[in-house]
Amino acid sequence: MQATKQQQILGYFIEEAKEHLDTIERGLLDLQATMADTERLNELFRAAHSVKGGAAMLGFTSIHKVGHHLEDCFKLLTDHPVKIDQSLENLFLQGFDILKELVEELQSPYGLKEEDAAQRVQAAEPTFAELQNYLNRLLQEERNAGKPAIAVVQPVPANPELANRLHGALKMMLQLFKQGDTPANRQQLATLCSRMVQLNSSAEWRRLLQAVHSALAHPRNTYAIMAPLVIKELKLAGDLLLVGRASEIIPSTALQQLTIHPAPTPQLVAKLPLPEATHQPAVREVTTAKANQIIIPAEPRAAARALLEAFNKSQLIELAEFLMKAIQ
Template sequence: MDAEQQQVLEYFIEEARENLDTIEKGLMDLVATSQNTERINELFRSAHSVKGGAAMLGLQSIQHVAHRLEDGFKVLRDQPEVASPEAQSLFLQGFDFLCNLLEHLQNNGDLEAEYTRQIIEQSDPAFTELQALLSAASQTTPQAPQVDRWESLLAATPIASTPAAADDAVTGLLQQLLEQFRAEETAEQRQQILQTCQQLRDLSAETAWQYLLDICARAIAKPENSFAQLAAVVVRNLKQASDQWQLGRADQVAVTPALARLAGGATDPYTATVVSIPIEPNEAARALAASFERAQLLVLATQLVQVLREG
C-alpha cells in the first residue's frame, strides 16, 4: 500500500471510530435514544457514513455490516416505539462485529477474505433475528397519534435521503476518483479526474454541492498540487459532503480549509457576513432574503427551528 492509499485509509478509520463512538453511546440506552429524534438520526447517519466510506474503499465486509445496522436504525427512526431490550441486545451484537472488522483493519492494514467471510457468517443471523423482531413489533404496535403541523416541524425530521440510484452513483464516482488519483501524474490523467468531478457536480443542482465541486476542480487543475495531496484532501471532503447530500442535507455541504488552500485561497460562499436586521419580524425576513442565497436561508431556517425546539 503506497503512502497515498495509507493516508486515505487512515482518514477512513479515524472517521469510522468517531461514528462508532456515536453509535455505541446511543445503543447503551436504546429505548431512551429511540425517543429522541435527533439522537436516533445521529445513529442512522453514523452507520450510513461508515457504509459509504467502506464502499468507496472497496471494504465490502464493513460496508455490509454497517448497512445492516443502518437498516435497523431506519426502522427505529420511522417507528421508535419498536425499541426494546431484546432489540438493544441484537443491535449490540451486530455493532461488536463492526468494531471487530475495523480493529482488524487498523491492526493489519487489510481484511483477509477468510476473516471477513467468518464475520459475515457470524453476524448475519443476529441481523436477521433483529429485522424479524423489529418487523413483528411494528405490526403489533399501535400507530402513533397525529401531531399538528408546528409540532411536526419542530421534530426536525431530516429531509428524505436521495434515491438508491443516486447514492450508488456518488459512491461509484468516488471510487473512480480514488483510483484515478492512484495513477501516474500526467496532464491527461488530471483531465480525466476533472471530468469525474464534473460528473459528480452534475448529480445535484444544490448550490453548495456544485460550489464544492467547483473548488475541487480548481484545486485539481493546479499542476503544483500532487495527486497524493489532492487525494488526501479532495476525497475526504467529497466523502463528508456526499454523506450530507445523500441524507438530503446538501445545503450543509462546506469547503474545508485544507481544500480551500489547495484551490488557492478559495473561500466558502457561506462565510458569515455582518447584516443589519430590523427588530420587526416581517422586515427582518425581508432583510435576510435580500442578503442571503436560498441555500443559506434554508440552513438558517433549520437552525432557528432547532433553537425553538430546544427552548
C-alpha cells in the first residue's frame, strides 16, 4: 500500500513538473518577449521554484539543485532586467536541458539513479557558473553605462507580423514534437516546414527548411535528437530574418548530418531480438532491409532513448531481462 502511495505521489510530481518545464521552455525560446512581460518572467521564476520545492520534498537532490540554479538566475532577471543576447539565451537553454533530462528520467523503466544524476549535475556546474557570471557581467555593464537596464536584444522588428508568424510556427512545431513520433505527426511537421518556407524568399532560409524537411523524412532520426536541434536552429534563423540578415543563415553541421544516411556501421547497429509470439512486429522498419533492426547510438543515454521510442513497456521488460542474463 505504501509503495502504491509513493508511486501516486511521484506521478503527481512528474505531471506537475512537466507543466512547469513547458512554461520555462516557452519563456526561454522567446526570452526577449518574456523579459518585456513582467508576469511571464515571474512565471519562469515560479515554475523553477515549484520544481525545486517538489524535488526537495521527494528527495531528488539533483533536480532540486538544478532547479535552484535556474530559480536564482530567474530571480536576478526579475529584480534587475538586462539586455538579452544570444549567449545568454544559449546558457539558459543549456541549463534548462539538464533539468528536463533529469525529470524525463524519472519516467524511464529504471527511474532516476541519484548517484549518476549527481555526477551529471556536478559536470554541469561550470555551465551554471558561466550563466551566473555572464548575468553579473551584463548587470555591471548596465551600471557602468549609467543607464536603466532594458530588456532588449535588438530593435523592434520592422515586420511584427513576420515575428508573430515565426513565433507561432515554432510554438506549433514544439507541440507536434511533444505529441510523439507517428507517421501522421511527421507529415504534419513536414507540412509545417513547407508553410514556413513561404515566410521569406531568401535561398538561405529555404535551404535551412529543406534540411529540416530531409531530417524529418528519415525515421531513424528520433525526436529526442531532432527536436532540440531543429527548434534552436529555426529560432536562431528567425532572429536573423527579423533583422535583415538572412544571408547569414547556415544549417549547422549537426543538422546536415541528420540529412545524410550512410549504410549503418557495426558499431552503431544493434540487432535486437524480436519478442516471441507477438501479433505485430516489435519495431517498424527504419533502414531499407529487414524489419528487425533499429539504429542504436553509441552514447549510452542516447541508446536508451532510442530503445524507449522503439519498444512498448512489455517489450522493454523482456529486453531488460535478456540483457541482465547476458551480463551475468
